[in-house]
Amino acid sequence: MDLPKRVITEVARGESKPARLPAWWKELQDAAWADYERLPMPNRKDERWRFTDLNKIAVNGCTVGTPISGDAFASLQKLFLPGKAAAFLFANDSLLFSRPLSPEARERGVIFAPLLDAAVGSADLVKSYLFEERVALGAEKLESLHRACATAGAFLYVPRGIELKEPLELSFWLTEANAATFPHLLVILEENAHARLHLRFGSTNPKGGFACSVEELFLGAGAKLDLFTHRKWAEGVCSFDLASIRLSRDAASTTFQLNLGGSYTRTESRSRLLGPGAQSVMLSATLARDREEFDQRSFQEHAAPRTKSDLLYKSALYGSSRTIFAGMIDVDPQAQQTDAYQSNRNLILSPEAEANSLPGLEILANDVRCTHGSTIGQVDPEELFYCLQRGIPLETAQRLFVLGFLTDVVDRIEDEEAKSAMVEELECSLR
Amino acid sequence: MSLQICDLHARIADREILRGISLEIRLGQTHAIMGPNGSGKSTLAKVISGHPDYEVTQGSVLLDGVPLLEREPDERARMGVFLAFQYPCEIPGVSIANFLRAAAQARLPEGESLSVTDFYQKLYREMDALGMQRNFSSRPLNAGFSGGEKKRAEILQMAMLRPRYGILDETDSGLDIDALKVVANGVNRLRGPEVGFLIITHYQRLLDYITPDFVHVMVEGRIVQSGGPELALELERHGYGSLEERYGSSKLSPLAETGTQG
Ligand SMILES: Nc1ncnc2c1ncn2[C@@H]1O[C@H](COP(=O)(O)OP(=O)(O)OP(=O)(O)O)[C@@H](O)[C@H]1O
Ligand SMILES: [Mg+2]
Numbered sequence: 001m002d003l004p005k006r007v008i009t010e011v012a013r014g015e016s017k018p019a020r021l022p023a024w025w026k027e028l029q030d031a032a033w034a035d036y037e038r039l040p041m042p043n044r045k046d047e048r049w050r051f052t053d054l055n056k057i058a059v060n061g062c063t064v065g066t067p068i069s070g071d072a073f074a075s076l077q078k079l080f081l082p083g084k085a086a087a088f089l090f091a092n093d094s095l096l097f098s099r100p101l102s103p104e105a106r107e108r109g110v111i112f113a114p115l116l117d118a119a120v121g122s123a124d125l126v127k128s129y130l131f132e133e134r135v136a137l138g139a140e141k142l143e144s145l146h147r148a149c150a151t152a153g154a155f156l157y158v159p160r161g162i163e164l165k166e167p168l169e170l171s172f173w174l175t176e177a178n179a180a181t182f183p184h185l186l187v188i189l190e191e192n193a194h195a196r197l198h199l200r201f202g203s204t205n206p207k208g209g210f211a212c213s214v215e216e217l218f219l220g221a222g223a224k225l226d227l228f229t230h231r232k233w234a235e236g237v238c239s240f241d242l243a244s245i246r247l248s249r250d251a252a253s254t255t256f257q258l259n260l261g262g263s264y265t266r267t268e269s270r271s272r273l274l275g276p277g278a279q280s281v282m283l284s285a286t287l288a289r290d291r292e293e294f295d296q297r298s299f300q301e302h303a304a305p306r307t308k309s310d311l312l313y314k315s316a317l318y319g320s321s322r323t324i325f326a327g328m329i330d331v332d333p334q335a336q337q338t339d340a341y342q343s344n345r346n347l348i349l350s351p352e353a354e355a356n357s358l359p360g361l362e363i364l365a366n367d368v369r370c371t372h373g374s375t376i377g378q379v380d381p382e383e384l385f386y387c388l389q390r391g392i393p394l395e396t397a398q399r400l401f402v403l404g405f406l407t408d409v410v411d412r413i414e415d416e417e418a419k420s421a422m423v424e425e426l427e428c429s430l431r
Numbered sequence: 432m433s434l435q436i437c438d439l440h441a442r443i444a445d446r447e448i449l450r451g452i453s454l455e456i457r458l459g460q461t462h463a464i465m466g467p468n469g470s471g472k473s474t475l476a477k478v479i480s481g482h483p484d485y486e487v488t489q490g491s492v493l494l495d496g497v498p499l500l501e502r503e504p505d506e507r508a509r510m511g512v513f514l515a516f517q518y519p520c521e522i523p524g525v526s527i528a529n530f531l532r533a534a535a536q537a538r539l540p541e542g543e544s545l546s547v548t549d550f551y552q553k554l555y556r557e558m559d560a561l562g563m564q565r566n567f568s569s570r571p572l573n574a575g576f577s578g579g580e581k582k583r584a585e586i587l588q589m590a591m592l593r594p595r596y597g598i599l600d601e602t603d604s605g606l607d608i609d610a611l612k613v614v615a616n617g618v619n620r621l622r623g624p625e626v627g628f629l630i631i632t633h634y635q636r637l638l639d640y641i642t643p644d645f646v647h648v649m650v651e652g653r654i655v656q657s658g659g660p661e662l663a664l665e666l667e668r669h670g671y672g673s674l675e676e677r678y679g680s681s682k683l684s685p686l687a688e689t690g691t692q693g
Contacts, residue, residue, distance in 0.1 A: 381483070382520045389480050389516075390534040390588065391508035400533055404524020404571070 048138030153184030177208030203234030249275030511595030578605030615640030
């Protein structure tokens with residue numbers, strides 16, 4: 001299980017972009033590369049990789065900047081053009097299409113730009129935030145690799161008090177089996193700013209590829225962020241998604257991820273409730289099929305009083321798929337009146353599927369309300385018989401159950417538009 | 432054309448529950464089955480519809496001449512068997528509308544798809560007739576429904592799916608007087624020369640509204656007496672005591688020799 005140093009190094013110092021990389025960024029890359037080489041590979045002895053099938057972690061031969069075929073370009077164009085929201089579409093880490101912010105939003109000081117442009121145009125801001133966060137729930141080596149390689153991605157800045165009504169879109173695609181992508185998202189919401197972002201990951205090719213994305217989200221006092229992630233990699237894709245949200249006083253975030261496809265998908269999500277009254281809702285709906293593995297790790301960090309976090313991760317497992325959930329609620333001594341929930345539920349539809357669930361709590365304050373729980377269950381035979389008795393075939397019945405099971409998570413999304421888009425996506429992928 | 436049950440024996444967990452049931456329900460007929468608790472009425476309904484927990488050890492069931500017992504439960508349903516459950520289970524996360532759409536779609540020939548407008552028109556018509564609020568259709572099936580609401584939802588499903596043979600297992604229990612009339616009326620609207628009904632009940636009350644052509648009494652997994660509607664009245668007056676005395680123990684029953692000992 002080797003990471004292909006040579007190939008990735010070429011990318012990090014590749015020919016296509018260095019001219020646009022500022023010196024300070026290059027220094028970050030070099031330091032990251034040193035970290036990457038120094039850090040050990042994920043291994044079995046590390047508790048944070050418990051249950052992971054390490055054989056599935058493979059990036060051999062994948063490179064950034066893989067050329068995009070005419071067909072892939074055309075199909076992405078078709079997908080992009082009908083949209084209305086301000087958007088950026090990257091494929092194999094090249095920016096293919098963009099749609100600008102509305103003039104009103106720009107006039108009010110909102111910035112939504114490709115990271116490379118922002119590094120020049122908003123150098124001071126980007127410089128002081130970029131690559132500052134560490135998710136560090138196990139994938140430190142890959143996080144370093146990301147820092148050493150990432151150039152694609154976007155920067156969103158919303159000034160104080162601005163409530164961005166329009167949702168923003170950002171998508172990252174792989175188009176070849178040997179393509180790699182290192183998407184980066186940097187969001188800074190100033191005091192009382194609001195934003196909504198749709199993040200999409202997908203493949204145009206039928207098989208293979210590597211992705212390692214990082215999201216750094218900074219929420220000022222009273223800021224509000226909704227982030228909807230829709231992940232649907234092709235078969236054989238190995239991917240990592242590492243996200244950290246910092247929430248100041250009374251800030252609120254809702255993240256939702258819909259996970260489909262891929263061979264190995266690891267998500268590490270950290271919510272850092274640093275200011276009193278901050279709130280974080282973390283939602284995930286996963287449909288695991290065939291030999292897919294979804295490896296999800298989360299950390300709810302309560303560092304201030306009256307903070308609230310609510311995590312609900314649900315997975316439906318078909319075939320010989322596997323899921324792993326390892327969550328931790330961490331309550332600091334000063335975080336009194338914390339309200340924290342953590343729930344992981346798995347619905348097993350095949351005798352070969354395997355769900356692993358490791359909920360966890362570490363509470364150092366005394367006046368808190370924390371609950372956690374996990375379930376791994378099958379379709380109730382009486383419910384199934386009821387469906388069959390109505391003439392609904394077994395497969396359709398299972399689909400209804402899965403849809404009902406996962407819709408429960410989607411229903412937690414307040415944004416009606418995003419909710420119905422996700423339900424539709426789920427229904428489609430179950431058809 | 433009939434649902435023909437012939438010398439049916441079935442067991443669960445090594446316990447013989449049905450011990451030789453023979454009964455023919457012709458299209459157009461309504462049969463009622465009464466009998467003490469635990470006599471096997473629900474078992475009969477579930478065995479006909481193919482519940483996997485029961486093992487048929489002897490006998491046959493023919494639906495319009497076609498052997499039913501080797502078919503999967505969903506196939507039997509599409510052939511025209513409908514069971515209104517004594518205890519309808521809750522299906523959280525699946526709305527009545529989506530559930531019924533899937534059931535209706537499953538009855539269409541391969542490649543044909545359901546007209547959504549027609550479907551909803553029909554659904555709302557049936558809901559109106561059963562005095563159900565239309566927005567009920569978007570509620571998860573049976574989840575949190577009151578006992579009476581569940582029973583109404585069973586009849587709604589039957590009205591939508593139009594079975595050839597409808598089996599109603601204690602659909603009257605848990606209904607208030609008004610709901611009982613609504614439900615009975617729902618069944619009566621479906622009655623006709625193209626449908627046969629088997630109605631399991633403990634109370635004459637239901638049979639006041641749905642007049643059966645035949646009444647059977649089941650005791651200890653056998654039909655021990657059959658007659659017209661007057662039999663139900665008689666049971667109401669005298670109870671099962673004397674019948675149980677006569678047929679209650681398999682050893683005492685005159686039919687015991689024909690039954691397989693569990
Ligand atoms: N899973 C099971 N294991 C063992 N015995 C069972 C099981 N299910 C049912 N039985 C038994 O089978 C017998 C018949 O049950 P059934 O539900 O058919 O009775 P019933 O006539 O419908 O009664 P009721 O009028 O109370 O609804 C009962 O004695 C019951 O305890
Ligand atoms: Mg019963």
